[in-house]
Amino acid sequence: MKQIAILGSTGSIGVSTLEIVASHPDTFRVVALSAGKNLELCARQVRQFRPKLVAVADPHDLPRLRELLDGQDVEITGGLEGLCAVATADGVQMVVAAIVGAAGLVPTAAAIRAGKDVALANKETLVTAGHLFMELVATHQVKLHPVDSEHSAVFQSITGHRNQDITKIILTASGGPFRETPLERLKTVTVQDALNHPNWSMGRKITIDSATMMNKGLEVIEARWLFDAPADKISVNIHPQSIIHSMVEYVDGCVIAQLGMPDMKAPIAYALSYPARVSSGIKPLDLTELSGLTFFKPDLERFPCLGLAYRALGEGESMPAVMNAANEIAVEAFLEGRISFLQIARVIEQTMDRHQAHRLSSIDEVLAADQWGREAARAICTTMTR
DSSP: OEEEEEESTTSHHHHHHHHHHHHOTTTEEEEEEEESSOHHHHHHHHHHHOOSEEEESSGGGHHHHHHHTTTOOOEEEEHHHHHHHHHTOTTOOEEEEOOOSGGGHHHHHHHHHTTOEEEEOOTHHHHHHHHHHHHHHHHHTOOEEEOSHHHHHHHHHHTTSOGGGEEEEEEEEOOGGGSSSOGGGGGGOOHHHHTOOSSOOOOHHHHHHHHHTHHHHHHHHHHHHHTTOOGGGEEEEEOTTOOEEEEEEETTSOEEEEEOOSOTHHHHHHHHHTTSOOOOOOOOOOGGGOOOOOOBOOOTTTOHHHHHHHHHHHHOTTHHHHHHHHHHHHHHHHHTTSSOTTHHHHHHHHHHHTOOOOOOOSHHHHHHHHHHHHHHHHHHHHHOOO
């Protein structure tokens, strides 16, 4: 039985992970959980899965969580120290890193240092500190399994093949809710418009990132580190049906793709059980029911955030961390109604323009670059009028 910990158990990835665990009680056991603000859901998860340890991100929420879990046999902790305790808990073999944003950086690093294998859903970890994390993985000889559907698809498509034979990694993107929206209309889209994703059910921040295609830009940077591929070997294709999750092209002209219904439980189940496979509970793909699969190149005028991600990857060093921080602040400002949808990209670009990229040699330096990016982006947001 594989013993797991989940960082971010109340988010969409965490909830899906627990659904898989519940379907395979003889295969997986939850030892530790961490949650954000949804304390009621966290309490229900603790009562159902009976972990030894639970942590809440904000220590101010500890009294309420203790009240909700009164009488339960579980250790309760909080704050960054609590998240790291979950990531390093005794007996845990795999940590599902599903905290959204740069907040997952430190606990994920702690898991690797503790010798835990990681199922990585927190793409910002590799975006902000890719070379440092891959060095940690090599030093501590742990396994890093991608949970993003695109990177899981690439991983499945390269297994059994030689890296030197790869000519291109092709990440697919749905294009989000605005792939066909007239550009003039983008000036007036609402938060609800942007949250209306046509194919996937995700958290609010990731859904906005999909609408701007920053999510795909972050995945390009993540792919660079996961698969040791330069930027010019990583391309993006818009694929509205979200059936092919990504592809790998080889020197002989062959392209290998991974297909499946758009449901995150499939890549989660694969990451948890690799190299075996277990039932994910999703509907099997029936190709005869499909009207067709289409692909086209992304329009960088429509999706400037994708271009900004490639720029950050090209400049390297601290720039991806600053770009990611600016994006988190800009998305938060959009969700709160303080800036418009199109201003998200402008905040990110102006923040990057103000930053001089420099070498990052420690997690603390990554966190400092992240903080700089947040402060700069906040200042830029205050100057904008909708």
